[in-house]
Amino acid sequence: MPRSAFLDLARPSRRHWLGYLLLAPAVLLIALIIVYPLFVSVDLSFQNVNIARLDQPRRPFTTANYERLFASEDFWNACWVTFKLVTIVSFFCFLLGLGTALLVNNRFKGQALARLLVALPWAIPEVIAVVIFAWLFDSSFGLMNWLFIKVGLVDQTINWFSSPDAAFAVVCTVMVWKGYPFVSIMMLAGLQSIPEDFYNAAKVDGARAWQRLIHITIPSLMPVIGVTLVLVMLWVFRDFSIIYVLTGGGPLKATQSLSIMTYEQAFGFFKMGYASAIGVITLIVCVIASRLMIARAPDNI
């Protein structure tokens, strides 16, 4: 009798046990997939290890990787490149995403097709998109050079991937092209949840389109904007394939972000302890940046 009472999850005093039991598989899985690798990575960052093996004895504790990292010009350059990418790409993704969302939120003929076209870049696999852009911006036979010369913008071909500024601009362009549809879809969902009455009331009060955008649309969208910006920022932070396929981080490290640097140190130079230190710092920066962005609008998000 006492045993069955112990297992009786329907009893009010035991009811929360059922919740924990149901959550346990998910928690265990998350711990295995996310927490354990994270722990290993942090542990490796405090060891002087080149190629890591889990079955090898742990190397002595050292902060050498972090000391070397903070003294490295390449690391600070990667931080600066990442910061520039996050700022520029997030900004233009937001502008284009909001703009297209406002556009396709209106009722007009061909609205469904327009919505499809806006979302199309999001559906195209990243690597395929990057290969297409690599050919568009090819220095010798690319469409962009041909177009620029025909239009008269330049009188000789631009070596897109041999110039640090041009290469950075190309990377930003591809990232914005790939990233804005997500913002657009999120904004569109947000726009459709704003009650029509707000706009009708504003119209009655004589508010013009710009005023309605500033005083109704943007404030109503703030929760969506906050979450979307954090997600976009994190995507730019960790995105690897666009930069790797387009420029490999070059030329002259002009497009070497923290994720590219981590990969290069781990799998190019086989310095996994050092690479883990970069990964840990990237994680900390991401957590702080996300927290700051969310904390700035606690009531809205």
Place this chain on the structure above:
Amino acid sequence: MTRTRLAFSAAALALAAGFLPGAAWAQGKVLKFVSWQKDERGVGDWWGSVIKEFEASHPGVKIEWTKVERGAYADTMTTLFAGGKPPDIVHLASFEFQKFADNGWLEPLDSYIKDAKLDLKGWAGQDTCSWNKQTVCTMMLYFGYIFAYNEELLKKEGLAVPKTYAEFLAAAQKLTKDLNGDGITDQFGTGHETKGGGGQYMSEMMNYTLDAGGRWTNDAGKVTINTPEMIEGLSRWKTIVKSSLTPRDLAAGEVRQMFADGKIAMKTDGPWLYPIIQKGKAKDQIKLGMVPFKPPVGGSSNVLGIAADAPKENKKLVWDFIALATSDKFQSSYATLGASPPPSPRADTSAATKDTPHFDLLVQATKAAADAKVDRIPKGLELQFNEFAKMVMEESQRMIIQDLDPKAVAATMQAKAEALQKQ
């Protein structure tokens, strides 16, 4: 009686329980083999023939052959080894095996070689496989660069086939043209990879640095970049790239395709260029010869070894596989199927000479590179090769983009290479 029968039955069952798994294990033995060359025309077929013969001569043993793209190869192999699940048959590029050997992940082969009485004397590039005074691999290819040129384009400009760097430069300048006057160059004098990995970038540069008499390091492994010869070599590379005598920002494969299609007039490359030419639009216009540089770029390509972590019985089987691949029979068929000179000095290449018209040229180029002891991996920088190659590529790009003096660039490279050696 019944008891005796029962005892026999029990004994039989016990025996079956003890032996059946062993028999099943022997029948189902699988050796893992990961390679980037699986679908490569020629050499991929050769690997396939070695596997077929191995499986025929080892009943019950299968080779699980998996392709991993070259671009992801180092990552994949590192992950497999680090995770304690390496492939039994280890196939690596000759510029990356050192890290694996240095970690103790490659089985020393000296005892196997001695037991099998495998004669590796005169085996091209085999010295590279020595790590910490132990043989950890067998070299599967050592090559020398050949010169391919579009005869029709050269004739159109009244140019003879260049024999020196000066003639090559003059020809490249004359052959680089905007054919339709739209402001975009349509035809290039030569073609080099200027985008991608540091290793290939370095190989492209070496056409010019070797001809100028420069070497990255000397025989003792001391860095020798800040020398008049290397400065001259860097200066030549700068001239070729900055004057856009080569298309910019293309990967090696794209450059080869452009050459095969007649958009590039002259190209120096390894034996693998020929099959690409054969599929190109300009295949009838392209001729082959010795490179106009001395010595030609050359070097070791890929190696075969045994994973130190593999079970003992697998190691023996892997060695059988290596012994088969390095046998006279398969070294001879390597020449025919792979259309490349095999590393073995005992290989019969007469069939290959009949099948591949330029086979003697490949042998001559390989010998010229081997005699000059040319290798893409500088002595003394084997472990740091990837970092070194990346540094060389970046400093060279800086020289071209910022129009720096090659003398200053050589000094910077020297200092950075020495710092890498000290790491």
